[in-house]
Amino acid sequence: MVHINEDSYVNWIEQLCLSTWESVYRLIYFKVQNREEAEDITQETYVRAIPYLQKNRVPPDKQMAFLKTVALNIIRDRWRQHQRRGTTADLEAIAPKEVASEDPAEWSVQRIAIEKALNQLSKEQRTVIELRIIKGYSVAETARIMNKKETTIRVMQHRALQALNRILHDETK
């Protein structure tokens, strides 16, 4: 390993983080779907990846792909540790190689599959999922908009997700 001076090492870290964090964060968020965890895993990704990148002198054009792979490994490690079933759906298993791609347009394959599945739900089921998950309304707000009781909304969203899960499974089989 080549010894480099501390200041230039710090500068290099800074430059790497600032130029790449957004893509790395977006990928992680795509998987975990919450900001708190995405920020946490983004930090861990750099802490783990940087010593390797520096030691092996990974060229700049390969750094992003490497960072993304490390990020996905961290997510998978955490998943394995915390969940009994590592592969909860087929998309989870196939996602890494697609998602590790440089181009977020690749994600559109998954997007289309989900949109198609949503369209197979009943209108009411689709609405409850759109309001609660895509638009992010609370149960109370959704109940008001759909003119239903809050308990009904909870039942509806549970059934709608069960149906959606079935459709997604059928499609990936």
Add this chain to the structure above:
Amino acid sequence: MHDNERRLSDYIDQLNAEKKPKEHEHSAADPELQELFHTVRLVRSLREPAMPERNFPAKLVRTVTDQLVPTKPKKKKRAWMASIVGIAAVLALSLLMHIVSLFDQPNIVKAMEKAFQDVNAYHGFLEIVETNAQGKTTTQAKLEIWADKQGRYYIQELEGSNKGLITVNNGQTKWQIHHSEKQVHRFSAFPDPYRFAFELGNEIKEIKQAVSTKTIGEEKAANRPSWVVEVTPQGGEPYRIWIDKETHLPLQKQYAMHHGIQYKITYTKIEWNDAIPEKLLAYHVPKGFQEINQNPEQIVANIGEVNEIIGFLPDVINQIPAGYVQDRIAIVPDKKLVKIYYRASNKEIVIIQGKATGKWKLAPNAMVGKIHQQTAEIQSPVVEEAGVLGAGGPYAGLTDLHSIRWRQNGFEYAVIGHADLEDLVAFTKELTNGAFEMPAKEEPSSSKPKVNVPVDLEQEKNDQKSVDAGSSPWKLDPVFVAQVFVSLQMSPEGITGDYPIRYEDLRIVQNNGKEAVVEVNADNAPIKRVYLKRLIRQDATGIWTVVGYDPAS
């Protein structure tokens, strides 16, 4: 089963709050539930990610460096252990430096910006006091205000001519509850021309863009020690603002005396919160009240529904510019328009799309961009609602609202928003596959007039002052200025009755906001092109002056 329904709902709530669900830490026992959690995440991936706070990249660098560069903490430790007295001295010095630095003008703005970054929402009581030329003061209104960083607010007028009136904008819809008439008026949430005065985010933004800021003293406002800063805004009269010494946020604003009346607005009480209480932002019509819907828009769930109702599938952007998320899709059924809303912190952009109808015509004051050799209209700010803008909402005349409008493949599009023009350009480029071009800032070589027209700069300065005071507003319209110029060339003795050439005979061919070229399409006109410049001020308030022309022959 009931327990699973509740847990699933809680899981969705955690993600909606952008928090790590506890199930990501400890495994959920039920495998079916785990699958459903995964499905929730899949569906949620259709949304744009919630991006971190602005200081996240800096925080990331700090955390990573602290963990990977081992000598750094050691150095810190030695320094901290050196002397307690030393630390105290450093702290005192840094505090002093901080106070001194606040008097350094750019730093006041920076300190305010920084302080506001940490604010998610606030709740305050606003008092508006009027003082006349004799010094007599009258309280005009007292308002209770809840506001957040996303531009949502709840305002109740506690005292004043509209006592009891409640105005709410929750980002999805805006409504006013008129207790006296037992009515709820519902409006479109964006654009919102009647926002409340002294909204902190806007106030700080205005100060940031001011021509100058000067600390002129210290005084208490709302019983809190404050700095008094004089702000000279762009194109307006100076005003004073009181900045709380402890929070670094504005507390009070005093406008210049105008026609013998001066207004002072004060937050008599203000506190910082995480969010506006949900119940205040939930749209409802109180029992016995009548709902009057003044919003022509109808929210739809997805693009497919747009097709069903208005008969075409709108274009959508592949990659939403960084920081923004898609907020909602709406249609205006009677105008057959679709509006897709995007939101970022304190910024909102809407893309309007409809079938192109009638002749394409640029707003006279617009800058002219290009898309595949076709013109694109850029208004910054919006002063005229042409084409789909006219059918979209009450946009014109709102400060800080910009737009880009163009036609492509039989459709007309407009990107409009309370955001930097650069953000609008990013959206437009996405929609046009990168074909959109802003006008060049420098004068193109093709824009040299064959005949130069001498200019009296002193006269122009006086004309600008007159226009600032409200006289001759036509000087802000380059087409009108060109029409007057050409008409006077044709009738040097003066114009009586109609102009010898019509306004419609002139067309803007170039305009970058500083320089413009107007083409004359009238057989009888002796001039083919008129060249204009904004000589005194290069923004929407600057007058246009003819600096040259090309003769017709």
